[in-house]
Amino acid sequence: AQKVTQAQTEISVVEKEDVTLDCVYETRDTTYYLFWYKQPPSGELVFLIRRNSFDEQNEISGRYSWNFQKSTSSFNFTITASQVVDSAVYFCALSVPYNQGGKLIFGQGTELSVKP
């Protein structure tokens, strides 16, 4: 069975601080995909990144960066120089090919609050 754990329920930082959101996953599949979504108070889930299990290269997009480590089954997300607009709930998710169950498995989410 697949599982995603986001141990941090809530994080509060002051603007301009760096913050890392942790994500640990469990799966026996060799082919899988990992995602991060952002959900601001408005409710829409905004796609941030998709990474497949064969690509362990870290990725940077502006102030966002992701660290994928298969050895520790982690896919952590760092926001550099946080801003108030980063305040949201962030979900890490795992999916496997449909013929192995399909479905997007979400973690419980981390609520990030960035204070001015």
Added chain:
Amino acid sequence: DTEVTQTPKHLVMGMTNKKSLKCEQHMGHRAMYWYKQKAKKPPELMFVYSYEKLSINESVPSRFSPECPNSSLLNLHLHALQPEDSALYLCASSQDLTGIETQYFGPGTRLLVL
């Protein structure tokens, strides 16, 4: 354009009402999804349509009835709901149902059942 639209944004209904939620995408995606999300929880999958056919029903009560009139539209018909059905209902779509494609979500409908 990665846009999924949903109407209405907010809905208040009584337990005897019949209402419908609508979802639309114009990305040429062939898989569409309904999720239910309670406060402080992750989204829970309800239904999945692939090529306009129902592929997954996560044992959802029959008071929720999905419909996929065409490849761009997805409806969720509501009847005789309970107060515990109050939640954010999210629609999503993906290129297909391989399980590895990115799902793009709409803004959701906030439903309150009185």
